[in-house]
Amino acid sequence: MEFLKAHLLLLATVKIVMVFAVLAGIVAYLVYMERKVLAFMQARLGPMRVGPWGLLQPIADGIKLLLKEDIVPAGVDKFVFLLAPAISVAAAFTVFAAIPFAGNFFITDINVALLFILGVSSLGIYGIILGGWSSNSHYPLLGALRSSAQLVSYEVAAGMALVGVLLVSNSLSMVEIVQSQYKMGVWNIFLQPVAFIIYLIAAVAETNRNPFDLPEAESELTAGFHTEYSGFRFALYFLAEYTNMVVVSCIAVTLFLGGWLRPFPNLKALDLLKYAPVVAFLGAAAFILWLGLQSLVAMERYFFVALAAVCILLAGVVAIPVVLNAVQGIFWFTVKVLIFLYAFIWYRATFPRYRYDQLMNVGWRWMIPLALANMIVTAIVCYLVSVRPHSALTAWLGW
């Protein structure tokens, strides 16, 4: 028994290390993806000089940030100033403990997972407020105030939107929410479209991204709450921001888009979708080859050919039936999260920033009433269904 306990702990530790390492890499390359996608949308090329197609740029950036001087300005509240970025990062990463990446891969399955996630991710705001306050400077303080006001207003709407999902799924556990979507045969987005849209908007606002990036509005507040930060601590804030993007994408995917399930998981006719990972790797290989052919430097062409070869190899590995079944969940989850992350960048390239009063207007006068109405209607419908399980209503809803 003792051994088993130790063994479980070990397993959990291994999983945590895996998730942490992979996430750090993903976040680093998320920055690269953001710069690239943003550049293409603005008719530019983005980073091209560090490595082939700028692929080593995140590593160079990371090294630069680690080696820079960590300035602590005179007059700051030193303890809080040093602590604040760590709070942001810790809160952002802790959330992943409760997120199921696949049916066979999650760190823990807590029965109040959603509550846990909302609670911990809300703690991240302390990092921003404390950082802005302890900086003892105007811009960070204003940025922190805006950030807290924004987060409080949109957290309410997001929370109420999520309640709709809870009512439909009848559970707070992330794993069970996905499983309930499998049982019902539809993703929650089709049952709760309003909640999905509200959560989508609130998620952008909560991560302080465009068009809700008032807390770090460059033209108004220099860099907002992290104006006084430099070097490694600035990198921590950066990491926290991008990790939060991944977090809200993961939550949206799990709650609304069926988590690790493939599209229409109950339709036998679509079983062919099982081979999507193989196709994806082959497609990636083709894309990389196409990129390589356009490359102007001979060395880069060799690199791209090698990379394409690796992709084809991976496609071959994934085509093995055992591996194919094992990667199903993680593949679909990753694809969905990537679509969300892409959308974040897409918004940034498209929408101009809200004015502060507009932001509050949208939050309090539209989002919260809408979320409330959605919650009440959902509750009533769920109640009616539970009271008379075989009525015309349930037949109409197809449950």
Add this chain to the structure above:
Amino acid sequence: MKFTELLRRIFLVDLIRGLRLTFSYQRPSATCTEQYPLERPRVAERYRGAPRLNNHPETGETLCIACNLCSLACPENLIVVSWERTEDRKKKLTTFTYDLSRCMFCGLCEDACPVDALELTQDFEMAHYAREGMIWDRQALEEGPRPTRYTR
């Protein structure tokens, strides 16, 4: 507010149109960036850049007849042509200096040249580490600038 206007607002039509526009700009043909040292930039047809002293394409002898008209035409007086007389009293070019550091690329020398020997080409890579490098002698003028070429 009209009903259609209301519907437009509720379904965020304008935002979606904006998103579609930015999405369409991702097509590779929309990219404007020229990767300059790797790619040669496209220079305008009538661009006037580095001067060149043309040689006869077959004999390889200079086309310049040392008439000195370019030097006279130059508003900056930056061209110095020197020559010697051959036995049959013909002018023969000895040295030709062109001070690029003072040149404004007006092209008057090019227009003045009666034999199309002096020409302003489309080359633009004329940077040097020292001022002296900007004064081009006859050999430099005949060879033109030699920037590093990158293999494609």
